[in-house]
Amino acid sequence: MNAIQMILVVIVAFLAGMEGILDQFQFHQPLVACTLIGLVTGNLTLGVMLGGSLQMIALGWANIGAAVAPDAALASVASAIILVQGGQGQKGIGTAIGIAIPLAVAGLFLTMLVRTISVAIVHIMDKKAEEGNWRAIDLWQYIALALQGLRIAIPAALLLAIPASLVRQGLEAMPQWLNDGMTIGGGMVVAVGYAMVINMMANREVWPFFAIGFCLAAIKELTLIALGGIGLSMALMYLALEGSGKNNGGNGDNSGSGDPLGDILDDY
Amino acid sequence: MAETAKKENKITLTKSDRWKVCWRSTFLQGSWNYERMQNGGFAYSMIPALRKLYPNKDDMKSALKRHLEFFNTHPYLTSPILGVTLALEEDRANGADVDNQTINGVKVGMMGPLAGVGDPVFWYTVRPIIGSLGASLALSGNVLGPILFFVLWNVIRIAFLWYTQEMGYKAGTKITEDASGGLLQKITRGASMMGMFVIGALIERWVSINFKPVVSKVPLSKGAYIDWNAIPSGAQGIHKVLTEWNMGNGLALDKVKETTLQNNLDSLIPGLAALLLTFLCMWLLKKKVSPIVIIIAIFIVGIAGHVVGLF
Numbered sequence: 001m002n003a004i005q006m007i008l009v010v011i012v013a014f015l016a017g018m019e020g021i022l023d024q025f026q027f028h029q030p031l032v033a034c035t036l037i038g039l040v041t042g043n044l045t046l047g048v049m050l051g052g053s054l055q056m057i058a059l060g061w062a063n064i065g066a067a068v069a070p071d072a073a074l075a076s077v078a079s080a081i082i083l084v085q086g087g088q089g090q091k092g093i094g095t096a097i098g099i100a101i102p103l104a105v106a107g108l109f110l111t112m113l114v115r116t117i118s119v120a121i122v123h124i125m126d127k128k129a130e131e132g133n134w135r136a137i138d139l140w141q142y143i144a145l146a147l148q149g150l151r152i153a154i155p156a157a158l159l160l161a162i163p164a165s166l167v168r169q170g171l172e173a174m175p176q177w178l179n180d181g182m183t184i185g186g187g188m189v190v191a192v193g194y195a196m197v198i199n200m201m202a203n204r205e206v207w208p209f210f211a212i213g214f215c216l217a218a219i220k221e222l223t224l225i226a227l228g229g230i231g232l233s234m235a236l237m238y239l240a241l242e243g244s245g246k247n248n249g250g251n252g253d254n255s256g257s258g259d260p261l262g263d264i265l266d267d268y
Numbered sequence: 269m270a271e272t273a274k275k276e277n278k279i280t281l282t283k284s285d286r287w288k289v290c291w292r293s294t295f296l297q298g299s300w301n302y303e304r305m306q307n308g309g310f311a312y313s314m315i316p317a318l319r320k321l322y323p324n325k326d327d328m329k330s331a332l333k334r335h336l337e338f339f340n341t342h343p344y345l346t347s348p349i350l351g352v353t354l355a356l357e358e359d360r361a362n363g364a365d366v367d368n369q370t371i372n373g374v375k376v377g378m379m380g381p382l383a384g385v386g387d388p389v390f391w392y393t394v395r396p397i398i399g400s401l402g403a404s405l406a407l408s409g410n411v412l413g414p415i416l417f418f419v420l421w422n423v424i425r426i427a428f429l430w431y432t433q434e435m436g437y438k439a440g441t442k443i444t445e446d447a448s449g450g451l452l453q454k455i456t457r458g459a460s461m462m463g464m465f466v467i468g469a470l471i472e473r474w475v476s477i478n479f480k481p482v483v484s485k486v487p488l489s490k491g492a493y494i495d496w497n498a499i500p501s502g503a504q505g506i507h508k509v510l511t512e513w514n515m516g517n518g519l520a521l522d523k524v525k526e527t528t529l530q531n532n533l534d535s536l537i538p539g540l541a542a543l544l545l546t547f548l549c550m551w552l553l554k555k556k557v558s559p560i561v562i563i564i565a566i567f568i569v570g571i572a573g574h575v576v577g578l579f
Contacts, residue, residue: 009361011502016528018298021297021300021316022294022295022296022297022298022299022343022399023297023423024294024343024344024425025418026417026418026421026422029399029417031399031402031403031406031413031414031418032415032417034270034417035406035411043572044410044411045409045411048406048409048410048411048413048414049406049407049408049409051403051406051413051414052402052403052405052406052407052408052413053403053407055399055400055402055403055406055417055561056407056474058402059396059399059400059470060390060392060467062387062391062395063393064546065545069559070559070560070563089442095563096294097295100565101563101564101567102564104558104560105564108560110347110380112327115300115301115302116301116302116546118299118300118301118302118308119301119302119303121299121301122301122303122304122308122310122336123309125299125308125336126333126336128332129311129329129333129336130329130333131325131327131329132329132332134318134319134328134332135314137308137311137312137315137332137527138312138529140299140300140308140316141295141298141308141309141312142298142344144299144301144308145295145297145298145299148298166365177574177575178570178571178573181570181571181572181574181579182567182570182571183565183571184570184571184574184579185566185569185570185571186567186570187475187477187570188475188476188477188545188566188569189477189563189566189567190474190475190476191471191542191545191562191566192549192559192562194467194471194475194482194549195398195549195550195552195553196364196468196544196559197392197463197467197547198316198360198467198546198554199553199554200388200392200552201388201392201460201463201464202464203460204462205457205460205461206460206461206463207464208577209461209462209464209467209468210464210467210468211274211466211468212465213465213466213467213468213469214469214471214472215468215541216469216536217468217469217470217472217473217485217539218472218537218538218539222471224397224400224401224404224466225401227426227469228401228463228466229463229465231313231461231462231465231466231469232462233463234465235458235459235462235465236458238461239454239458241434241458246272248354248570252526259501263319
């Protein structure tokens with residue numbers, strides 16, 4: 001990796017770090033972050049494949065309520081750097097993911113740290129508001145955001161500082177059973193994200209949808225888009241039928257039409 | 269309050285002002301903190317509008333302070349709240365009797381129910397669906413996977429931010445009356461249904477467990493397997509074997525039929541092991557086991573299981 005590539009990797013890491021808190025453009029999602037690191041280091045295909053594998057694991061990772069999810073930003077960036085530096089090609093994907101997971105945990109502590117520092121920053125904002133100084137509030141908003149970027153950019157730079165030969169030696173010293181075992185673990189660990197999603201959404205009403213989805217998925221001819229179409233149609237049918245039942249004097253359900261928001265939506 | 273602004277020179281927020289606020293709301297969570305959460309970002313987002321509405325410095329001070337109060341909701345569902353707040357601030361700047369309490373009351377009243385809509389719709393339905401679509405393409409190295417994910421997500425996101433903010437702005441306070449029920453509730457329920465459907469499918473497709481232990485070995489009768497001694501060598505032989513094997517639908521490759529534990533489980537229903545693993549994870553999560561602990565434990569089980577020949 002030459003100096004320009006390293007700088008580009010750190011920039012991607014910075015973007016991923018900012019997005020890790022903003023959650024808007026999704027630069028922190030493995031699919032995007034790993035691809036970009038693959039792109040700037042000349043390993044596009046490898047980055048895309050790593051991103052795909054890691055995305056599957058990170059699908060259900062979201063910070064909601066008390067459940068703290070591992071940090072996708074650091075996991076993506078670190079595993080992509082290790083994969084590129086290790087030079088093992090596709091063979092190294094399983095191992096890179098295995099190493100990424102503990103780093104995702106480390107990322108959590110860093111984000112907690114920055115979120116605590118931001119408490120001090122909003123107190124500065126309070127003072128500036130007292131003076132009516134909106135420019136300073138803008139500035140401190142950007143500073144807080146930049147800290148979140150550095151949270152990933154600094155570890156990425158440290159990883160880059162480790163010579164590639166050392167990464168390679170370390171990876172080669174790993175026995176085959178450990179590599180295979182990590183790949184197997186990576187295939188199973190996907191379940192955790194899904195379990196988090198289900199725990200958040202499940203109620204009596206939606207379980208049948210889950211069961212139908214699970215059973216239909218065994219038909220391999222149905223692509224994900226096709227399955228999405230079936231799921232959407234069923235949800236729409238369910239809600240429509242429920243509404244018509246009410247119009248025919250069904251048991252009292254207080255949802256339905258006649259709401260002001262619906263009228264606004266119709267105007268669009 | 270805003271004595272300078274009388275009816276004849278009414279200050280209105282133009283589309284470009286509103287777009288500036290919408291763009292700034294992208295950075296809403298930049299100063300997310302444990303004390304007042306998204307307060308800094310909300311004030312930051314409102315600044316272009318506040319500057320226009322309150323040229324008087326004292327008005328600006330109190331407006332900035334007003335929007336540095338506690339605020340937290342789903343980052344995208346902040347847009348309708350910003351829209352309503354813009355409408356309220358505009359009325360206030362034009363002399364209407366809108367006090368701090370009204371504005372904060374509206375903000376706080378909307379953030380709870382709207383957060384409840386955002387999580388299932390965006391994090392648990394749209395992102396898993398678009399993400400798994402992109403990831404399934406990316407697994408084979410197809411660069412369209414990440415591009416599709418990135419473009420599709422951002423088109424949906426930006427359209428959502430802009431149109432719900434406009435909706436909030438035009439509806440003013442009317443939107444709050446609906447926030448607790450009706451349409452929003454329906455959208456949330458519909459999204460949960462579709463989300464659960466897709467999650468069910470994804471578990472079958474993408475959670476991979478392969479139990480290696482052999483449960484039974486049944487010797488096959490002659491004629492049910494390929495007689496390797498009768499196969500000619502060279503290309504002709506390969507042709508004959510492939511014809512007899514017939515993509516697994518014809519003769520068996522070996523004399524003995526091995527049934528692994530995985531085969532047995534899959535004959536009950538494909539993906540059963542993956543489903544059971546997911547239920548185990550759900551149970552552990554409900555027992556307040558940290559997801560990180562579960563993830564690391566699964567890796568350890570995977571490695572240990574592989575060493576002893578289970579996987």
